[in-house]
Amino acid sequence: MYFYRMKLLVTAATTLEVQPFLHFLDRESHTVSAHQYRLANCDIQILVAGIGMMPFAYHLGRHLASHRPDFAVQAGIAGSFRRDWELGSLVMVDREYLADLGAEDNEQFKDLFDIQLWQPSQPPFTGTALVNTFAGLPYVPQLPKATSASVNMVSGSTQTITRLESKYMPDIESMEGAAFHYACLSEKIPFLQIRSLSNYVEIRDKSKWNIPLSVKTLNEELISIVKSLASLS
Numbered sequence: 001m002y003f004y005r006m007k008l009l010v011t012a013a014t015t016l017e018v019q020p021f022l023h024f025l026d027r028e029s030h031t032v033s034a035h036q037y038r039l040a041n042c043d044i045q046i047l048v049a050g051i052g053m054m055p056f057a058y059h060l061g062r063h064l065a066s067h068r069p070d071f072a073v074q075a076g077i078a079g080s081f082r083r084d085w086e087l088g089s090l091v092m093v094d095r096e097y098l099a100d101l102g103a104e105d106n107e108q109f110k111d112l113f114d115i116q117l118w119q120p121s122q123p124p125f126t127g128t129a130l131v132n133t134f135a136g137l138p139y140v141p142q143l144p145k146a147t148s149a150s151v152n153m154v155s156g157s158t159q160t161i162t163r164l165e166s167k168y169m170p171d172i173e174s175m176e177g178a179a180f181h182y183a184c185l186s187e188k189i190p191f192l193q194i195r196s197l198s199n200y201v202e203i204r205d206k207s208k209w210n211i212p213l214s215v216k217t218l219n220e221e222l223i224s225i226v227k228s229l230a231s232l233s
């Protein structure tokens with residue numbers, strides 16, 4: 001009898017963000033090789049792809065060239081523009097914007113669509129966003145949906161924050177989400193980006209960040225997703 005194992009890719013920018021999940025896999029699953037685990041009917045690959053869109057795109061692209069997952073999950077922490085969302089709370093991203101790729105025109109930022117180097121809805125964009133419709137996913141968690149702005153430089157001035165809010169109406173900010181959406185949409189791989197809020201997007205004050213809490217809730221969710229996928233829950 002043929003028994004199919006779902007191939008799941010879990011990717012993150014840093015090991016820190018998925019460390020408790022790795023401990024769970026070490027305890028509860030069979031280690032196939034470094035970064036590869038088997039849990040019930042799931043083959044799970046872990047890819048730590050680096051901070052920022054360029055390293056993330058490079059490492060994810062290299063990985064996808066030789067491994068095609070059935071389902072890819074990006075897990076990470078993020079900054080929140082929304083003060084009504086508590087630190088440590090979780091979202092899944094449905095819209096991603098490349099929020100600092102473009103040209104400065106005196107005081108104004110123009111993205112690649114504004115200066116017509118890209119056309120709205122050119123693949124893999126829907127309009128000017130990289131949209132996850134959540135179609136074809138084997139499992140969709142019950143989390144609030146969020147619009148995300150991906151940036152190379154974490155926003156830390158009123159001017160930048162106001163610009164991003166008025167142009168993209170983002171709920172959250174990360175440094176890799178758009179690279180993940182771009183690659184998965186281009187390769188037609190069902191995907192899910194989950195983020196846990198570690199800080200508010202504001203003038204930089206690292207003492208207000210709560211990375212331990214955001215990593216804890218992120219990893220609880222990851223474990224729950226994987227248990228559901230592996231039909232263990």
Ligand SMILES: O=C(O)c1cccc(C(=O)CC[C@H]2O[C@@H](n3cnc4c(=O)[nH]cnc43)[C@H](O)[C@@H]2O)c1
Nearest residue numbers: 013051052077078079154155173174175176198201
């Ligand atoms: O020390 C800093 O100033 C600093 C700035 C940005 C990120 C970090 C990290 O250690 C986390 C890296 C990781 O977290 C995501 N992240 C978290 N909060 C934000 C944010 O407000 N804006 C953008 N990205 C954020 C990001 O995806 C990074 O991969 C330290």
